[in-house]
Amino acid sequence: MAAESTVILDGAGVRRALTRIAHEIIERNKGVANIALVGIRSGGVYIAREIASRLKEIEGESMLVGEVDITLYRDDFKGHSLHLPVGKTDIPFSVEGKMVVLVDDVLFTGRTIRAAMDAIMDHGRPATIQLAVLVDRGHRELPIRADFVGRNVPTSLKENIAVIFDERGTPTEVILEK
Amino acid sequence: MKQFRHKDIIALKDLTKDEIELLIETAENMREINSREIKKVPTLRGRTIINLFYEASTRTRTSFEIAGKRLSADTVNITPSSSSATKGETLADTALNLLAMKPDIIVMRHAVSGSHYFLSKKMPNCSIINAGDGTHEHPSQGLLDMLTMKDRFGRLDGLKVAIIGDITHSRVARSNIQGLTKLGSHVFVAGPPTMVPPGVERLGNVTACATMNEAIADADVVMMLRIQQERQGKTLMPNTREYSRYFGLNPVNLKLAKPDAMVMHPGPINRGVEMSSYVVDGSQSHILKQVENGVAVRMAMLYHVCGGELE
Numbered sequence: 001m002a003a004e005s006t007v008i009l010d011g012a013g014v015r016r017a018l019t020r021i022a023h024e025i026i027e028r029n030k031g032v033a034n035i036a037l038v039g040i041r042s043g044g045v046y047i048a049r050e051i052a053s054r055l056k057e058i059e060g061e062s063m064l065v066g067e068v069d070i071t072l073y074r075d076d077f078k079g080h081s082l083h084l085p086v087g088k089t090d091i092p093f094s095v096e097g098k099m100v101v102l103v104d105d106v107l108f109t110g111r112t113i114r115a116a117m118d119a120i121m122d123h124g125r126p127a128t129i130q131l132a133v134l135v136d137r138g139h140r141e142l143p144i145r146a147d148f149v150g151r152n153v154p155t156s157l158k159e160n161i162a163v164i165f166d167e168r169g170t171p172t173e174v175i176l177e178k
Numbered sequence: 179m180k181q182f183r184h185k186d187i188i189a190l191k192d193l194t195k196d197e198i199e200l201l202i203e204t205a206e207n208m209r210e211i212n213s214r215e216i217k218k219v220p221t222l223r224g225r226t227i228i229n230l231f232y233e234a235s236t237r238t239r240t241s242f243e244i245a246g247k248r249l250s251a252d253t254v255n256i257t258p259s260s261s262s263a264t265k266g267e268t269l270a271d272t273a274l275n276l277l278a279m280k281p282d283i284i285v286m287r288h289a290v291s292g293s294h295y296f297l298s299k300k301m302p303n304c305s306i307i308n309a310g311d312g313t314h315e316h317p318s319q320g321l322l323d324m325l326t327m328k329d330r331f332g333r334l335d336g337l338k339v340a341i342i343g344d345i346t347h348s349r350v351a352r353s354n355i356q357g358l359t360k361l362g363s364h365v366f367v368a369g370p371p372t373m374v375p376p377g378v379e380r381l382g383n384v385t386a387c388a389t390m391n392e393a394i395a396d397a398d399v400v401m402m403l404r405i406q407q408e409r410q411g412k413t414l415m416p417n418t419r420e421y422s423r424y425f426g427l428n429p430v431n432l433k434l435a436k437p438d439a440m441v442m443h444p445g446p447i448n449r450g451v452e453m454s455s456y457v458v459d460g461s462q463s464h465i466l467k468q469v470e471n472g473v474a475v476r477m478a479m480l481y482h483v484c485g486g487e488l489e
Binding site: 069072073074085086087088089090118119122123124 | 200204206207210215216218219220481
């Protein structure tokens, strides 16, 4: 385990960040008509649900929420021996023509986002894809940026960002581990 | 976390409970791909799969081919009529020749039990998947049968599964017995005495029954096997009509099983021999669901043998 850890966002901080992201999504898209949220397994799924419930509170409309597993779209597996279990992708609506907001907990190299975009495109052609993340820790390896960011945290490559969820999947803390 | 660390899938006998569960879970999650508009993921891009079928097969070969293509692998089919086997080439020589083509996976069906272990030793850098070897095992069929049962009951633990027919010559029965007993089901087998191997109970939680009625009484699943005319001598049973009378499934004896029992068959079916058409096309039949699950299960097998070590 990490020798040292700092709390970047506490429970209240996480809640405020998600509420602000929800407002920014509404402002950018002038409402929530035609918007669908897709969370990336597994952290992003919980964050997407949190944002969806806030959007519903503010605009009074139920949101479409899907989940995507990117294991089959990864660019980093090779050789024999170990294998990642494949999670369930569940997008129970057509993404065709939708304004898809892709949601993840931490944005790092951008490779996960690339994989998730490919996975969504295989389900249809959305009108737009926007990206919402709770934490952006930098170190991009692909030309990808987030549209909505809860907190920018400059990190070194040796550090690790952990988003802590309680047993109901509510994010309670963001921790920087050194 | 469950992990899969084998190069080959030759027999369910060689896999642990966790590994079998992982394959079934992966197959469940792979199904989503088969129901969408673009039925393809890029996972096995650039990999080459050779389907080497020394015995006739439509369902299994097609299903493996589709599974490979949906994972973006390049699949090539080699069948005996078009291969050198008919010209007398040995399996060892065929293996060496195939190696020169640098395949990542060979899916083979062969009439000789255990031939896959031989092939695997000859090809240390290539994964071997058994699509049926003689009277030994047919792991993909066993896995898809288990997935179909899990769909219906949500579990395999504690199920009573009756397998009826030629147990001795059936690789389907052997794979199902190996897999089901590891996952907690109780298997009851019945068939003509000439077709039930002595000592079948030593395979695990298996009970050999004297009559078919005894085996299917109160069963959750009734699995009927095909009478394999091509694999047995002529002397094992007098004729198919007598067989059908004692070991055929019909609407009357099906009532002995649980009211919502599921009926399964690995295909191809001899209608009127092991099963009456009323049962084949009846509401309790899950035969077409078995076929449907076949692609997802084979995708899971190809995915897991292909490795995928994270950098």
